[in-house]
Amino acid sequence: MDNRVVVTGMGAITPIGNDVLEFWKNAKEGVIGIEAIGDKIIGNDKVKVIAPIKNFDVSNRLNAKECSRLDPYSTFALYAAEEAIQNSKLDLESIDRDRFGVIVGSGVGGFNTLEEVINKLKKTDSVRLSPLTIPKLIINMAAGNIAIKYGARGESKSVVTACATSTHSVGDAYRLLKHGYLDICITGGSESAITSLALGGFTALTALNTTDNPERASIPFDKERNGFVMGEGAGILILETLESAQKRGAYIYAEIVGYSSTTDAYHITAPMPDGKMSAKAMQNVLDEAGISYDQVDYINAHGTSTKMNDAVETIAIKEVFKEHAYNLKISSTKSMTGHLLGASGAVEAIACVKSCEEDFIHPTASYLVKDEECDLNYVPNKGIKKEVNYAMSNSLGFGGHNAVLLFKKWRG
Known part of the structure; x- marks a missing residue:
């Protein structure tokens, strides 16, 4: 018999809020998180606006020294995951870690690290790269670091389907719970791609907005729309079988039914x-x-x-x-x-x-x-x-x- 699957925790870091409460309050009010690009990116004279994370202090939830060894996309994922875990009130000592999974993806992964490494290699032929270069770059490390931190020994993987990545991640987690392979899963996605490389690549595809007005840059369904605005952030959900959630008396936010x-x-x-x-x-x-x-x-x-x-x-x-x-x-x-x-x-x-x-x-x-x-x-x-x-x-x-x-x- 299939399990019912519910949402028992959430965490977010976005251009309009660094936690779910702030994000949702600003979303309800229609707050715009887009701003002028300024001198943040070089080598691109077409893109004028971006949607960055603001006032981010990793030490609010995480060990700053530990995060200095991660690409920002992994840091964002861990930051949102910590909020989601706290929000869910999971007692990590009492759950079956073998039935506790992580499915967290990224569309492009460690672009900040990639750009940093490329810039170093361009300057000299004898540069010595950090042994952390590859672990910072690869897309599965958001899921890997989350699993390590919380001792999740069930299925752990990263979905990569461009802009559909984290919807597929949540959906795959839902299926694993529905069909009995897991009891609890941390799931979602993370991205930090406001870089010269990413903006240059999407500009070449003519996918990005080129206006200099933040208020009229990301305008879905408006007749004057002409491209998307690059943002960054992470969203993490805690999914559980209904049986698991009810057994521990968890607050249930909603049910996934499809x-x-x-x-x-x-x-x-x-x-x-x-x-x-x-x-x-x-x-x-x-x-x-x-x-x-x-x-x-x-x-x-x-x-x-x-x-x-x-x-x-x-x-x-x-x-x-x-x-x-x-x-x-x-x-x-x-x-x-x-x-x-x-x-x-x-x-x-x-x-x-x-x-x-x-x-x-x-x-x-x-x-x-x-x-x-x-x-x-x-x-x-x-x-x-x-x-x-x-x-x-x-x-x-x-x-x-x-x-x-x-x-x-x-x-x-």
């Missing part, structure tokens, strides 16, 4: 124009949950602020939700945080959980100009109080990866 992963098999960066496989993923989660399309109250859209992505996501939503698409409330967290790449799905999952818990939907900020192709209700500029029984989170990644999660309000 997950699907499909692939466009179409293009390395562009989504399939008819949104067919994205729509298939959304339909799959409805089927798994055993609900009809008109029972969904809210969709946290992938909503990157790129021309094609937002239009195709709108097409896919209409395909699945038919006439109910116009009753749905849809919003994009990226309008405030920018695009956190591999961390975005987990942060947006947290927004969905909070929407279910508090019956509140955060806005799509900075929305001004209506687009005939994007004609749904994107909750422009002002959040709304509304009962949310089912919330869906969409993620799309380069390579044609589609991932969808469905959360249900916990009623005990």
Whole structure:
């Protein structure tokens, strides 16, 4: 018999808040975490804005000396994981560590370390690299360091599916719990890629916004959108089987009732124009949950602020939700945080959980100009109080990866 799976802890570090409470408060108010790039990045005269973490003090939760030996993406993951563990009130001494897992990914991993090493090698042929170079670079080390810190000896791995990474991570954790392989799992994603290399690469793809106005840079579904804003951060969730959570008297934030992963098999960066496989993923989660399309109250859209992505996501939503698409409330967290790449799905999952818990939907900020192709209700500029029984989170990644999660309000 399948297990029910619930969310019992959350942690976040984002451009609009360094914990879940601050992130959610600012998301509800439509606070913009985007700012001028200043002199932070060299060699790129096109990108004018970024969405960085602000006022970050690692010593609030972690050993600063220990974190100096990590790439920032691993530090962010550990920082958010510590909040999630504390939030869940897990007694690590009383759980079965062999059934305690970690699935935490990153879209690009240790880009800060990579850039640092490249710069050293360019200066001299005889540079001696640190023995920590590879452990800092590789993408599995966020999960590895979390597992080491908390003694999680169950399945531990890192999913890498570009911007769908942490939605796939949460979904894979859900499946392991649902089918009885784990009791508890730390899951999510982390990213720190505000670097010359990452910005240069995405600029070459013409994927990044080039405006110099932070208020009109990340504008999903707005007719004037022209690219995403690079952000950074991490989102971590503690998932448990319902039996495990109830046995220890845990507070339950929401239940996960559906997950699907499909692939466009179409293009390395562009989504399939008819949104067919994205729509298939959304339909799959409805089927798994055993609900009809008109029972969904809210969709946290992938909503990157790129021309094609937002239009195709709108097409896919209409395909699945038919006439109910116009009753749905849809919003994009990226309008405030920018695009956190591999961390975005987990942060947006947290927004969905909070929407279910508090019956509140955060806005799509900075929305001004209506687009005939994007004609749904994107909750422009002002959040709304509304009962949310089912919330869906969409993620799309380069390579044609589609991932969808469905959360249900916990009623005990």
